[in-house]
Amino acid sequence: MSLIVQKFGGSSVSDADGIKRVAKRVVDTQAAGNDVVVVVSAMGDTTDELLDLAEQITGDPSAREMDMLLSAGERISMSLLAMAIQEHGATAQSFTGSQAGMITDAIHGKARIIDVSPHRVRTALEKGDVAIVAGFQGMSQESQDITTLGRGGSDTTAVALAAALDADVCEIYTDVDGIYTADPRVVSSAKKIEKISSEEMLEMAASGSKILHLRCVEYARRFGVPLHVRSSFSTNEGTWVLPSPDDKIKIQEGEPMEQPIISGVAHDRSEAKVTIIGVPDIPGKAAELFGIVAGAHVNIDMIVQNVSTQGSGKTDISFTLPIVEGKDALEALHAAQSTVGFESIDYNDQIGKLSLIGAGMRSNPGVSYKFFEALHKAGVNVDMISTSEIRISIVTHADLLDTAVRAVHSAFDLDSEDEATVYGGTGR
Amino acid sequence: MSLIVQKFGGSSVSDADGIKRVAKRVVDTQAAGNDVVVVVSAMGDTTDELLDLAEQITGDPSAREMDMLLSAGERISMSLLAMAIQEHGATAQSFTGSQAGMITDAIHGKARIIDVSPHRVRTALEKGDVAIVAGFQGMSQESQDITTLGRGGSDTTAVALAAALDADVCEIYTDVDGIYTADPRVVSSAKKIEKISSEEMLEMAASGSKILHLRCVEYARRFGVPLHVRSSFSTNEGTWVLPSPDDKIKIQEGEPMEQPIISGVAHDRSEAKVTIIGVPDIPGKAAELFGIVAGAHVNIDMIVQNVSTQGSGKTDISFTLPIVEGKDALEALHAAQSTVGFESIDYNDQIGKLSLIGAGMRSNPGVSYKFFEALHKAGVNVDMISTSEIRISIVTHADLLDTAVRAVHSAFDLDSEDEATVYGGTGR
Numbered sequence: 108m109s110l111i112v113q114k115f116g117g118s119s120v121s122d123a124d125g126i127k128r129v130a131k132r133v134v135d136t137q138a139a140g141n142d143v144v145v146v147v148s149a150m151g152d153t154t155d156e157l158l159d160l161a162e163q164i165t166g167d168p169s170a171r172e173m174d175m176l177l178s179a180g181e182r183i184s185m186s187l188l189a190m191a192i193q194e195h196g197a198t199a200q201s202f203t204g205s206q207a208g209m210i211t212d213a214i215h216g217k218a219r220i221i222d223v224s225p226h227r228v229r230t231a232l233e234k235g236d237v238a239i240v241a242g243f244q245g246m247s248q249e250s251q252d253i254t255t256l257g258r259g260g261s262d263t264t265a266v267a268l269a270a271a272l273d274a275d276v277c278e279i280y281t282d283v284d285g286i287y288t289a290d291p292r293v294v295s296s297a298k299k300i301e302k303i304s305s306e307e308m309l310e311m312a313a314s315g316s317k318i319l320h321l322r323c324v325e326y327a328r329r330f331g332v333p334l335h336v337r338s339s340f341s342t343n344e345g346t347w348v349l350p351s352p353d354d355k356i357k358i359q360e361g362e363p364m365e366q367p368i369i370s371g372v373a374h375d376r377s378e379a380k381v382t383i384i385g386v387p388d389i390p391g392k393a394a395e396l397f398g399i400v401a402g403a404h405v406n407i408d409m410i411v412q413n414v415s416t417q418g419s420g421k422t423d424i425s426f427t428l429p430i431v432e433g434k435d436a437l438e439a440l441h442a443a444q445s446t447v448g449f450e451s452i453d454y455n456d457q458i459g460k461l462s463l464i465g466a467g468m469r470s471n472p473g474v475s476y477k478f479f480e481a482l483h484k485a486g487v488n489v490d491m492i493s494t495s496e497i498r499i500s501i502v503t504h505a506d507l508l509d510t511a512v513r514a515v516h517s518a519f520d521l522d523s524e525d526e527a528t529v530y531g532g533t534g535r
Numbered sequence: 536m537s538l539i540v541q542k543f544g545g546s547s548v549s550d551a552d553g554i555k556r557v558a559k560r561v562v563d564t565q566a567a568g569n570d571v572v573v574v575v576s577a578m579g580d581t582t583d584e585l586l587d588l589a590e591q592i593t594g595d596p597s598a599r600e601m602d603m604l605l606s607a608g609e610r611i612s613m614s615l616l617a618m619a620i621q622e623h624g625a626t627a628q629s630f631t632g633s634q635a636g637m638i639t640d641a642i643h644g645k646a647r648i649i650d651v652s653p654h655r656v657r658t659a660l661e662k663g664d665v666a667i668v669a670g671f672q673g674m675s676q677e678s679q680d681i682t683t684l685g686r687g688g689s690d691t692t693a694v695a696l697a698a699a700l701d702a703d704v705c706e707i708y709t710d711v712d713g714i715y716t717a718d719p720r721v722v723s724s725a726k727k728i729e730k731i732s733s734e735e736m737l738e739m740a741a742s743g744s745k746i747l748h749l750r751c752v753e754y755a756r757r758f759g760v761p762l763h764v765r766s767s768f769s770t771n772e773g774t775w776v777l778p779s780p781d782d783k784i785k786i787q788e789g790e791p792m793e794q795p796i797i798s799g800v801a802h803d804r805s806e807a808k809v810t811i812i813g814v815p816d817i818p819g820k821a822a823e824l825f826g827i828v829a830g831a832h833v834n835i836d837m838i839v840q841n842v843s844t845q846g847s848g849k850t851d852i853s854f855t856l857p858i859v860e861g862k863d864a865l866e867a868l869h870a871a872q873s874t875v876g877f878e879s880i881d882y883n884d885q886i887g888k889l890s891l892i893g894a895g896m897r898s899n900p901g902v903s904y905k906f907f908e909a910l911h912k913a914g915v916n917v918d919m920i921s922t923s924e925i926r927i928s929i930v931t932h933a934d935l936l937d938t939a940v941r942a943v944h945s946a947f948d949l950d951s952e953d954e955a956t957v958y959g960g961t962g963r
Contacts, residue, residue: 123588123591126592127592157611160551160615161618163551164551164554164618164619165618165621165622167622168621169617169618169621171628172615172617172618172621172627172628172629173618175613175614175629175631176610176611176614176615178610179607179608179610179614180607182603182604182606182607183585183604183607185603186600186601186604186607187588187592187600187604189600189603190589190592190593190596190597190604191592191593193593193596193597193600194593194595199600200599201600201603203603203681206679227679251634
């Protein structure tokens with residue numbers, strides 16, 4: 108008998124039929140001899156409707172009250188799911204984040220989990236109940252106020268509960284069959300990945316793969332929780348994200364899998380490139396610039412510093428950042444122009460980032476060559492480069508990104524013969 | 536400086552504009568130098584929408600999960616109201632029933648309050664915040680599950696908080712100007728009552744007046760909380776419901792008012808009359824019958840036992856009960872027919888009850904005469920009669936009820952020269 112945590116997003120429970128479908132799957136999982144904890148997001152459009160109501164009231168809502176408002180969404184979906192499970196003759200109890208012991212800090216809207224004490228969930232499981240837990244929400248330790256966890260919150264709730272309950276697996280149900288070697292909407296021959304290490308999955312998520320949030324993968328890796336990303340519309344095996352080789356053996360009987368060199372290709376259109384032109388080429392200037400950007404709470408991704416033009420004493424520094432944070436960064440930089448002493452700023456949001464990810468590239472010196480050759484042959488110019496031990500990322504013009512993704516995917520023999528299946532939107 | 540508890544029902548907060556209007560009133564009350572606690576119901580149709588969702592899932596929802604579901608409604612209205620108050624530059628915090636310390640028993644759907652510990656509400660008030668509390672909901676002491684208080688729940692929340700906080704007044708905002716001497720939809724010349732004792736208000740509520748729930752009046756009377764029933768659409772004084780003459784002096788400076796003989800006329804169409812025909816006229820049979828009805832959890836209102844027909848050894852017993860409980864009562868009675876030994880049952884839901892209420896009738900022997908004379912002149916036949924020290928009730932045919940109400944209202948000089956103002960529907 109296993110303990111399984113199943114997480115269903117908003118698109119899986121968008122209406123009564125969706126809730127009934129999820130209930131059936133939960134009941135089947137329990138009937139197969141497992142203890143089941145279900146983490147559920149708010150129904151389809153609920154969050155948007157609540158945000159819309161708040162907007163009609165104020166342009167500047169208090170974060171505490173916004174969390175109180177949004178946390179109503181999961182109450183609705185989780186109690187309805189409990190009823191739907193009971194309709195099958197099984198027993199179920201729903202728990203709010205605070206009832207499930209999700210203790211967070213007090214940063215409303217993007218709270219971090221600081222402790223998980225799921226006593227009531229455990230008691231429910233011991234009674235033979237399905238325990239349903241509201242995703243995305245918790246209670247602050249300090250003020251005992253309702254908090255929400257922000258983007259990727261429900262996935263993170265599921266992984267945190269799985270870790271606290273020492274679950275055998277945390278299943279993340281989504282509208283795709285699993286993690287693909289590239290986005291199937293760009294590369295129609297993309298293949299579903301059967302198993303991937305959480306280290307690689309981290310790089311995929313950080314490089315623009317939308318299926319799992321970085322935060323949830325980080326948490327799963329840290330606490331050794333095996334993830335199984337699968338479709339709520341089929342019973343096919345999805346993608347296993349495994350924290351360590353030992354887990355691979357634990358999950359899948361038989362031999363540990365041979366690590367493929369490359370896991371997949373991720374891409375990201377959400378970043379912009381900022382180039383600071385004519386920065387005095389003296390020590391400390393780069394740090395000064397990045398300090399200004401960090402002061403505006405903007406996360407920088409890739410950084411390239413050009414070689415100082417001979418004798419000019421000036422250099423150019425480029426970096427990428429999320430487009431949504433571009434305005435804040437530019438304002439902060441412009442305000443500091445005279446202090447820092449740079450000449451001008453160039454801002455370009457027509458860029459795309461492509462990343463090749465694979466733990467196998469550590470020991471495969473030919474990877475970079477094959478990667479850049481594929482891009483060159485496809486006519487893709489490379490604007491910026493950054494690498495980690497298991498990733499190479501490049502920035503190119505946004506219009507060339509799809510071509511680049513297909514070229515690289517094909518060069519590393521990732522293409523499948525079958526068409527990938529894609530279903531609907533995504534939840535929170 | 537006073538501490539004022541204000542309760543707004545679902546029709547007052549049915550949309551963003553309603554919430555803004557309520558916020559304005561709350562802010563004005565605070566600006567006038569008062570501490571303000573606001574109790575709020577779910578927005579207009581929210582409860583119906585949630586019930587509809589549940590119905591799509593199951594015909595037999597678990598009571599625990601239904602309470603979890605419905606309690607989402609107040610979270611939405613109360614957090615939006617907090618935002619709307621903050622928009623005026625005031626500070627506000629919203630609290631769920633459990634955060635506000637509303638401790639109940641574990642009877643889901645109609646929980647009773649067993650303790651109120653509003654520590655967090657007090658702290659918020661001390662900080663100068665408006666405290667907003669979800670009506671209708673609490674947490675069970677035993678299981679720490681979310682409960683709802685059932686009909687009249689939000690009013691009861693407000694009164695219970697007012698009692699626990701020793702508030703100066705509990706204002707119940709509604710869609711009418713106050714309590715009228717009769718239902719203005721039936722008697723257009725009905726007058727607004729300025730002050731009424733909670734004893735009389737209890738009789739009014741028990742006799743079909745819909746403005747205040749019996750339960751909330753009982754609570755207010757028991758804990759000595761002065762109620763002020765008033766319109767959320769105007770700033771006019773409404774009706775004061777005062778637990779004792781001392782409070783009358785406390786609230787309204789000057790002389791205690793002269794108690795009028797009659798406070799008002801209430802009517803009720805929600806009851807049916809059951810007549811048990813041919814009951815053996817031996818001691819204990821009536822008790823046996825009422826025991827059967829009580830066993831089906833049905834509340835009996837008026838009872839009439841006819842004189843035994845000479846020498847037959849049989850008698851008829853009639854009583855009234857809520858129409859909604861008629862089916863249960865009839866089933867229980869039919870099942871016991873042979874045991875009790877009665878002949879047949881007559882069921883009539885085409886009846887109407889009229890009640891005349893006034894503490895002054897205690898010492899006015901002419902009241903009954905004038906009452907029955909008015910009914911007689913209006914051609915209203917009387918089917919059943921029951922009385923208390925401050926009330927006379929009669930049952931007549933449903934079709935004659937409006938005529939009867941107008942005749943009695945007029946006979947006791949309750950008619951006003953102005954038309955009464957009626958606004959919209961009612962909340963929970």
